[in-house]
Amino acid sequence: MPLFAATRETDLEGQDVLVVTGDVDLATAHELVTAAEAWTSSGLKGPVRLDLTKVTFLDSTGISALLEIRRAAVGAGTDVIVVGRSPIVHRVFSLAGIADLFAPDDV
Amino acid sequence: MVSAGSTSWPASRTSLQVPAHPDFVAPIRAMTRAMAVLADVSLEDAEDLQMAVDEAAILLLPLVDDSVAATLTVDFEVEAGVVCLCLAADCRPGASVDRSGLPWAMLSALDPEVAVQSRDGRVAIEISRRREDPLR
Numbered sequence: 001m002p003l004f005a006a007t008r009e010t011d012l013e014g015q016d017v018l019v020v021t022g023d024v025d026l027a028t029a030h031e032l033v034t035a036a037e038a039w040t041s042s043g044l045k046g047p048v049r050l051d052l053t054k055v056t057f058l059d060s061t062g063i064s065a066l067l068e069i070r071r072a073a074v075g076a077g078t079d080v081i082v083v084g085r086s087p088i089v090h091r092v093f094s095l096a097g098i099a100d101l102f103a104p105d106d107v
Numbered sequence: 108m109v110s111a112g113s114t115s116w117p118a119s120r121t122s123l124q125v126p127a128h129p130d131f132v133a134p135i136r137a138m139t140r141a142m143a144v145l146a147d148v149s150l151e152d153a154e155d156l157q158m159a160v161d162e163a164a165i166l167l168l169p170l171v172d173d174s175v176a177a178t179l180t181v182d183f184e185v186e187a188g189v190v191c192l193c194l195a196a197d198c199r200p201g202a203s204v205d206r207s208g209l210p211w212a213m214l215s216a217l218d219p220e221v222a223v224q225s226r227d228g229r230v231a232i233e234i235s236r237r238r239e240d241p242l243r
Contacts (some may be wrong), residue, residue: 003133026165027129057136060209077199088154093157095213 002026006035011051016044017083021054024062032062036069040076048073053084058092070102118186119145127177127196132164135181139192142183146190148238161216163221163232164193168170170175170202170230171233188238195231204230 004022011017018039024032032057039048048069052058070080082102093099123138125131136157143153166177171177177196184191204223205211214221214232222233 023133025129025161026132026168056160057116057133058158059158060165060213063209091154092158095216096209 004031006032006033008039009051011083014079015049017051018051019051021056023057024055024065025057025059026061026062027041029061029065032065036080037072040072040078047079047081048082050082051084052082053086055086055089058089060096063092063096063098066102067098112171115198121183121185122182123183127166127168127171127179129175131179132161132168135164135179135194136161138181138183139190142185142192143236146185146188146238148188148190148236152190152238154238156192157178158236159214159221159234159236160192160218162195162210163234165210166204166214167194167196167198167219167232170198170204171196172199172202172228174216176208190237191233191235193231195229197228198230200228202230204232213228 004027006018006020006025009017009019016039016056017034020032036048036050050066050069066080071081080102082089090099093101113235121142121143123135125134131193139156140153143156148156160181168181171179180195182193182195203225214234218234218236220235224231
């Protein structure tokens with residue numbers, strides 16, 4: 001498994017989703033922001049959809065990256081939806097007190 | 108004596124020294140997990156220790172004195188059911204750990220007894236976990 005990857009894919013319902021894989025930490029969080037910026041600048045309509053099911057590690061820099069992505073999305077008139085969370089993402093969201101900040105996931 | 112594997116071994120001290128760079132935080136986490144497994148703490152405790160050492164590194168890295176070949180040092184003490192670790196670096200004069208942001212909030216939530224020591228320009232963050240600790 002790569003240390004980190006963020007790839008745009010199409011889910012079973014035909015919707016675009018940014019699938020994040022691996023560790024989101026001090027070394028990689030900026031890559032997540034860059035991938036999300038590429039999403040919003042590509043002209044895609046609707047919210048930024050993030051699948052964090054394959055995230056193996058998340059820290060406070062990852063949380064800050066997600067909040068930065070959300071700020072940019074809200075500034076562009078849209079939002080961020082987390083459509084899937086791994087157990088470590090659930091744990092860190094809870095620790096950081098942002099479990100309810102993103103739209104409820106479907107897992 | 109520790110008996111997490113097939114044979115027992117005495118309580119152990121182990122150190123890891125890496126460049127003070129974000130790319131080397133993942134190896135510190137991996138080593139921390141390995142030490143936690145050796146101590147036979149729960150998987151949840153091992154995961155918490157990984158998160159705690161990561162947040163400690165996030166707090167220390169901005170403080171390091173980069174006028175020298177800066178390194179992060181992790182000293183582990185492992186015995187049955189107990190892992191103690193100390194993450195340290197030589198820091199700029201007067202540098203201190205930022206206790207106002209999310210990294211400190213997460214670190215202190217993971218280990219309410221986390222300690223910060225500063226001496227002769229070297230800042231150290233001490234973290235520990237015992238097997239009998241309830242999940243926090």
